[in-house]
Each structure stands twice: as C-alpha cells, then as structure tokens.
Amino acid sequence: xxxxxxxxxxxxxxxxxxxxxxxxxxxxxxxxxxxxxxxxxxxxxxxxxxxxxxxxxxxxxxxxxxxxxxxxxxxxxxxxxxxxxxxxxxxxxxxxxxxxxxxxxxxxxxxxxxxxxxxxxxxxxxxxxxxxxxxxxxxxxxxxxxxxxxxxxxxxxxxxxxxxxxxxxxxxx
Numbered sequence: 214x215x216x217x218x219x220x221x222x223x224x225x226x227x228x229x230x231x232x233x234x235x236x237x238x239x240x241x242x243x244x245x246x247x248x249x250x251x252x253x254x255x256x257x258x259x260x261x262x263x264x265x266x267x268x269x270x271x272x273x274x275x276x277x278x279x280x281x282x283x284x285x286x287x288x289x290x291x292x293x294x295x296x297x298x299x300x301x302x303x304x305x306x307x308x309x310x311x312x313x314x315x316x317x318x319x320x321x322x323x324x325x326x327x328x329x330x331x332x333x334x335x336x337x338x339x340x341x342x343x344x345x346x347x348x349x350x351x352x353x354x355x356x357x358x359x360x361x362x363x364x365x366x367x368x369x370x371x372x373x374x375x376x377x378x379x380x381x382x383x384x385x386x
Contacts, residue, residue: 222285226278233304234274237311247315250380254320255372260365273355277304280351284344292344299337306330318377320370327363334359 242248281300287293306329314323334356342349373379 219282219286223278223282226282226285229281229301229304230274230278233308234270236308240311240314240316242315246380247318250318250376251315253379254369254376257365257368257372260369269358273358276351277355280341280348283348283351284341287344290344292340296337296340296344296348299333299340303330303333303337306333314366318380320366320373320376324363324366324370327359327366331356331359331363 240247242251277300281297284293284296284300306326310323310326310330313319313326334352338349338352338356341352370376
C-alpha cells in the first residue's frame, strides 16, 4: 500500500470522527436554555467538572481514528469488514447520544443509546483484536470512559425522571 493512500485513509478516519464530534457539539450546552437545563439537573457528586470533557474526548476521538485506520490497513477479511462496520456504527451511536441527552433533554433515551454504544464498543474490541491487537487496545480507554458515562447517565436519569420538563421556557419578545 502506498504511503500517500494510507495517510489519506488516516485523514478520512480523522474526518469521520471530527464529523461525529461536530454533530454532537451542535447539541452541547452552549445555548443558555440547555446550559440552564443541565445546571438544574440533579447530578451525583462524581459528575466530572466541565473542563474534563474536552480533554478526554479529544484523546478518545484521536484513538478512535487511529484504531479504525489500523483496521482498514489490514488485509481484507470478514473480521476486518465486521470491525469496520462496528467502528462506523459505534461512531453514529456516539454522536446520537449528545443529541438525545442535550438536544432532546432525555436522559432515559440517551441511557438506552449509551448502553447500545458500550455493547458496540465491546463487540468492536473483540472483533478488532483478531485483526489488529493495537487497534483493539486503542478502544480500551474509550470503553472505560463510556462505561463510566453509562453509570453517570443512569444516575442522572434516576435522579431526574422528568428531565425533559425541566427545560426553561423560551422568552416571548
């Protein structure tokens, strides 16, 4: 395989991850109503401070792109195809979580999504291990973080059964 083709593929995986991150970022608590909604939620004491999230996600997204690229570089096989399919599916579920939690203010629905996401990550790791062990290892921190996020999401959903009703009313001018 030519180096230029491999670098282009790495950039493509990076662009896919950046696209998912961009999609999710459209729903983060940037607008005042969503920020106020998030602030009003009853959260557990182990909820990380806001500055932690961009650091963690930048690292995880980088590892995700490298992992997918490493799988793509391997010889074509059924396991490689399955791993790439799982990689793409988990990326879509990842982006969807932010839409459900912050965009729609539905911690219960986002919990179902993050449980599905964690299962796809586990399936990816298992499949990727047989294709490229380093690619599988790149996903272990991601699996750990999403496992933590699942617990956090579950706790927030439990503490806020009417979370979607906590959204502040829009001002009428």
